[in-house]
Amino acid sequence: xxxxxxxxxxxxxxxxxxxxxxxxxxxxxxxxxxxxxxxxxxxxxxxxxxxxxxxxxxxxxxxxxxxxxxxxxxxxxxxxxxxxxxxxxxxxxxxxxxxxxxxxxxxxxxxxxxxxxxxxxxxxxxxxxxxxxxxxxxxxxxxxxxxxxxxxxxxxxxxxxxxxxxxxxxxxxxxxxxxxxxxxxxxxxxxxxxxxxxxxxxxxxxxxxxxxxxxxxxxxxxxxxxxxxxxxxxxxxxxxxxxxxxxxxxxxxxxxxxxxxxxxxxxxxxxxxxxxxxxxxxxxxxxxxxxxxxxxxxxxxxxxxxxxxxxxxxxxxxxxxxxxxxxxxxxxxxxxxxxxxxxxxxxxxxxxxxxxxxxxxxxxxxxxxxxxxxxxxxxxxxxxxxxxxxxxxxxxxxxxxxxxxxxxxxxxxxxxxxxxxxxxxxxxxxxxxxxxxxxxxxxxxxxxxxxxxxxxxxxxxxxxxxxxxxxxxxxxxxxxxxxxxxxxxxxxxxxxxxxxxxxxxxxxxxxxxxxxxxxxxxxxxxxxxxxxxxxxxxxxxxxxxxxxxxxxxxxxxxxxxxx
Numbered sequence: 001x002x003x004x005x006x007x008x009x010x011x012x013x014x015x016x017x018x019x020x021x022x023x024x025x026x027x028x029x030x031x032x033x034x035x036x037x038x039x040x041x042x043x044x045x046x047x048x049x050x051x052x053x054x055x056x057x058x059x060x061x062x063x064x065x066x067x068x069x070x071x072x073x074x075x076x077x078x079x080x081x082x083x084x085x086x087x088x089x090x091x092x093x094x095x096x097x098x099x100x101x102x103x104x105x106x107x108x109x110x111x112x113x114x115x116x117x118x119x120x121x122x123x124x125x126x127x128x129x130x131x132x133x134x135x136x137x138x139x140x141x142x143x144x145x146x147x148x149x150x151x152x153x154x155x156x157x158x159x160x161x162x163x164x165x166x167x168x169x170x171x172x173x174x175x176x177x178x179x180x181x182x183x184x185x186x187x188x189x190x191x192x193x194x195x196x197x198x199x200x201x202x203x204x205x206x207x208x209x210x211x212x213x214x215x216x217x218x219x220x221x222x223x224x225x226x227x228x229x230x231x232x233x234x235x236x237x238x239x240x241x242x243x244x245x246x247x248x249x250x251x252x253x254x255x256x257x258x259x260x261x262x263x264x265x266x267x268x269x270x271x272x273x274x275x276x277x278x279x280x281x282x283x284x285x286x287x288x289x290x291x292x293x294x295x296x297x298x299x300x301x302x303x304x305x306x307x308x309x310x311x312x313x314x315x316x317x318x319x320x321x322x323x324x325x326x327x328x329x330x331x332x333x334x335x336x337x338x339x340x341x342x343x344x345x346x347x348x349x350x351x352x353x354x355x356x357x358x359x360x361x362x363x364x365x366x367x368x369x370x371x372x373x374x375x376x377x378x379x380x381x382x383x384x385x386x387x388x389x390x391x392x393x394x395x396x397x398x399x400x401x402x403x404x405x406x407x408x409x410x411x412x413x414x415x416x417x418x419x420x421x422x423x424x425x426x427x428x429x430x431x432x433x434x435x436x437x438x439x440x441x442x443x444x445x446x447x448x449x450x451x452x453x454x455x456x457x458x459x460x461x462x463x464x465x466x467x468x469x470x471x472x473x474x475x476x477x478x479x480x481x482x483x484x485x486x487x488x489x490x491x492x493x494x495x496x497x498x499x500x501x502x503x504x505x506x507x508x509x510x511x512x513x514x515x516x517x518x519x520x521x522x523x524x525x526x527x528x529x530x531x532x533x534x535x536x537x538x539x540x541x542x543x544x545x546x547x548x549x550x551x552x553x554x555x556x557x558x559x560x561x562x563x
Contacts, residue, residue: 020102044115055118060128060146061089065364072360123153130376136331137174163241164249204255207465217264228278232270301336323408353381421461428461430478430485442515
């Protein structure tokens with residue numbers, strides 16, 4: 001993985017020292033909270049419902065075991081023993097004392113991490129495929145481009161005060177594992193003729209109050225032109241994006257207002273200027289970063305088959321292992337290796353995406369023993385060991401089980417994406433975590449979950465959509481009604497190449513109604529599905545009406561006087 005050079009290292013250390021001085025001035029009341037707010041946000045420090053929250057960047061989701069151990073140390077000594085992995089490949093700590101924030105930044109800088117640009121109206125953390133470099137369906141390893149983009153965007157003087165935050169995702173595989181179309185800019189990398197690396201550019205996606213899918217504005221652009229083209233795109237947004245209304249400030253509103261053709265035309269016109277003044281990336285730039293993403297020393301190993309795994313297991317372990325293998329193990333580019341998803345969605349216990357300090361240390365140990373000391377963070381809030389020898393899968397599964405990280409629910413109903421919600425976030429209208437826990441308690445039977453198959457449930461505590469509820473097959477949004485928490489349900493959302501925005505099915509529900517509503521939606525699917533048809537396919541085939549009738553069955557009974 002990428003290792004900082006002197007410029008990177010001095011930058012994060014200087015930034016940490018600057019913020020330490022600013023914190024001292026704030027604690028001495030030499031600057032007001034209003035004056036301090038933009039300074040702390042530039043370093044990822046939010047003031048939340050109960051305490052300060054620090055959001056730490058994990059560029060394109062890559063972590064070393066040493067970095068994870070530092071995150072565990074921060075969780076243990078500066079927080080309340082855990083951290084929360086987010087939908088944008090960051091980690092958040094919810095109980096930070098202001099006095100200790102500079103010490104945390106120092107700890108992070110020592111392992112080449114920071115919290116720069118994890119807040120504010122700037123280019124946020126660059127996200128990508130958590131299986132980058134190892135995915136069997138990959139066109140090209142996107143991580144060098146991600147790293148070049150990180151360096152280009154970090155503290156970019158022209159884009160420090162955009163109309164709103166700006167999120168970029170990069171994907172380069174047959175499957176989109178980045179929610180590409182829900183980003184301000186999505187970059188799709190591919191190989192052209194003579195193996196030339198090209199990029200398709202999507203712009204104007206985003207969730208929040210006005211969810212939209214990004215539109216394709218540029219095809220087959222040589223990768224070297226990315227800095228000049230993105231500079232042109234951001235200049236158009238910076239020039240015309242609305243600053244008078246925070247709810248209409250994202251680039252998606254501008255693209256919609258201008259029309260995609262006009263927006264793309266304006267970017268092209270601006271590009272004629274930036275091409276002249278903005279140096280393209282070169283092969284030297286590529287090699288400078290790509291050398292950090294070479295293949296680890298893989299062994300020559302035979303591919304293993306299901307029968308060989310079964311022979312290595314005790315009879316009482318076979319069903320459990322094969323379920324885990326089916327849901328949590330991914331095909332690898334190299335024969336004899338696999339990628340493994342560690343579930344951070346244990347039933348009934350932790351909030352989705354949470355990991356304790358003890359778990360983080362244990363996962364770091366697993367990464368050292370099984371995956372060349374590296375791991376990845378997914379936008380679904382799970383962790384990945386990318387390079388596991390297939391002969392070690394049984395041993396890894398057994399250890400992960402002991403750590404509570406081997407639940408075979410990846411992609412299933414209880415693999416819930418959820419924001420921190422009203423338990424922590426000052427923006428939230430409702431609590432997400434208790435809803436997720438109640439659903440996991442209701443659907444705790446693995447046989448049933450595996451029979452139901454692929455279903456995504458995404459929960460957000462407010463309209464800002466940190467839980468990506470718009471693209472959940474079932475989306476749940478917390479809303480406030482006269483000071484009481486209610487939950488709106490959407491159906492039909494999806495991510496990936498078939499990305500779609502879900503639609504609200506009707507009136508909102510109280511929190512204690514939600515598990516039963518989900519139950520009725522799932523039973524409708526089970527009754528109506530064709531063989532092999534996924535939940536989302538049944539919803540799209542039948543439309544919302546049968547699901548709506550099931551969800552509001554109690555309302556119909558009440559009208560008829562049955563209850």
